[in-house]
Amino acid sequence: MSKKKQDLIEHAEQLFYNHGFHAVGLKRIIKEANVALMTLYNHFDSKEALILDVLKKRGEQYFSLLKSSVENSKSSPILSLAEAHIDFIRKHNKNGCMFLRAKEEFSFDEDHEIFQYVNEHKRSLLAFFEEIGFNHSEALQLVLLFEGATALSETLTMDEVEMTFMHSIKSMKLQMRVE
Amino acid sequence: MSKKKQDLIEHAEQLFYNHGFHAVGLKRIIKEANVALMTLYNHFDSKEALILDVLKKRGEQYFSLLKSSVENSKSSPILSLAEAHIDFIRKHNKNGCMFLRAKEEFSFDEDHEIFQYVNEHKRSLLAFFEEIGFNHSEALQLVLLFEGATALSETLTMDEVEMTFMHSIKSMKLQMRVE
DNA sequence: CTAAAAATATAATGACCGTTCTATACATAA
DNA sequence: TTATGTATAGAACGGTCATTATATTTTTAG
Numbered sequence: 001m002s003k004k005k006q007d008l009i010e011h012a013e014q015l016f017y018n019h020g021f022h023a024v025g026l027k028r029i030i031k032e033a034n035v036a037l038m039t040l041y042n043h044f045d046s047k048e049a050l051i052l053d054v055l056k057k058r059g060e061q062y063f064s065l066l067k068s069s070v071e072n073s074k075s076s077p078i079l080s081l082a083e084a085h086i087d088f089i090r091k092h093n094k095n096g097c098m099f100l101r102a103k104e105e106f107s108f109d110e111d112h113e114i115f116q117y118v119n120e121h122k123r124s125l126l127a128f129f130e131e132i133g134f135n136h137s138e139a140l141q142l143v144l145l146f147e148g149a150t151a152l153s154e155t156l157t158m159d160e161v162e163m164t165f166m167h168s169i170k171s172m173k174l175q176m177r178v179e
Numbered sequence: 180m181s182k183k184k185q186d187l188i189e190h191a192e193q194l195f196y197n198h199g200f201h202a203v204g205l206k207r208i209i210k211e212a213n214v215a216l217m218t219l220y221n222h223f224d225s226k227e228a229l230i231l232d233v234l235k236k237r238g239e240q241y242f243s244l245l246k247s248s249v250e251n252s253k254s255s256p257i258l259s260l261a262e263a264h265i266d267f268i269r270k271h272n273k274n275g276c277m278f279l280r281a282k283e284e285f286s287f288d289e290d291h292e293i294f295q296y297v298n299e300h301k302r303s304l305l306a307f308f309e310e311i312g313f314n315h316s317e318a319l320q321l322v323l324l325f326e327g328a329t330a331l332s333e334t335l336t337m338d339e340v341e342m343t344f345m346h347s348i349k350s351m352k353l354q355m356r357v358e
Numbered sequence: 359c360t361a362a363a364a365a366t367a368t369a370a371t372g373a374c375c376g377t378t379c380t381a382t383a384c385a386t387a388a
Numbered sequence: 389t390t391a392t393g394t395a396t397a398g399a400a401c402g403g404t405c406a407t408t409a410t411a412t413t414t415t416t417a418g
Binding site (some may be wrong): 018020021022090095096097100101102104105107108118121122124128137138141143144145146147148149150152154155156160163164165167168171172173 | 197198199201202220221270274275276277279280283284286287293297299301302316319320322324325326327328329330331334335339340343344346348351352
Binding site for chain 2 (some may be wrong): 377
């Protein structure tokens with residue numbers, strides 16, 4: 001991937017996440033990324049295509065974080081997953097779930113690529129929890145706690161979030177053991 | 180309150196919630212509310228003042244729903260609260276927490292009235308749980324579950340959300356009994 | 359060195375944005 | 389009826405938006 005293209009995606013991700021998709025103009029993105037406008041249009045068909053690429057890159061990063069955390073897990077996988085999720089929130093500054101926010105801002109059209117990608121991303125998270133051994137009910141509970149922690153981080157300190165999240169995770173009654 | 184003003188607030192609430200604050204223009208709001216543009220500016224100083232009034236009205240409705248649910252509670256207050264929250268989500272179409280969304284779209288300025296109101300609203304929810312008898316840790320857990328349910332409703336069916344949410348609520352170990 | 363590819367700056371396009379101005383119509387109450 | 393406040397339509401304002409066009413420069417590869 002071109003360095004310019006990567007710069008665009010990374011700066012766009014920060015701007016979109018911090019201010020919203022409709023609120024950030026292309027001019028601001030190319031300015032912060034030090035790239036000409038025509039270079040952006042050379043790499044992306046449209047603003048929405050850029051948004052989609054930003055989300056896909058972020059989605060891949062999130063899942064690779066979860067996967068590596070469970071692979072390198074020394075103690076229980078569920079605690080490693082929870083810590084990985086908290087780490088992800090800590091790294092990105094308390095502005096909620098970017099995927100849900102994208103879905104919300106583009107919910108006028110349910111056939112929209114962005115709308116569909118977010119649904120797919122969320123379905124993948126649920127499926128991932130089931131793949132590594134949790135039953136359906138447990139996976140749903142986990143997703144609820146993960147989403148809750150992300151939302152909570154928008155109004156509370158990360159220490160409060162981590163404490164509450166971990167406490168909730170530990171108090172889950174798990175029917176099956178992983179591995 | 181003037182009927183026109185009320186129409187504006189109600190239609191603005193729906194449009195903002197369904198499409199986002201930056202995505203919805205004043206023209207669209209006055210069209211759906213059947214109101215002239217100058218009438219809007221007669222009742223609200225600016226678009227952001229309208230947004231603030233929309234949030235305040237919604238916030239009051241939410242809290243009055245929670246309060247009446249716990250007052251008229253026949254069984255346990257926590258289950259009544261949970262059901263009231265689910266009812267609120269059901270009534271508003273699966274687009275997440277409007278307060279968090281407002282904070283996200285106006286997070287460029289932490290001194291912004293909208294930003295501050297949302298913080299206040301969320302602090303009030305936590306305080307409310309403590310006022311009716313839950314300790315701090317329990318109140319935090321409740322908020323996490325409430326936020327989780329709201330977020331979950333954006334990608335799952337309400338039946339799945341209700342089942343998972345209620346299951347999580349019931350499995351909470353409560354240190355103290357209310358009343 | 360040269361040819362192809364990528365990135366640049368600038369400007370035009372047409373549409374929409376929030377806000378303000380002007381001037382007219384309608385309502386209610388004294 | 390007259391006066392006052394409210395609602396109306398329509399246009400203008402300056403600005404930003406995403407996108408496209410044109411033309412020039414820089415970088416890369418053979």
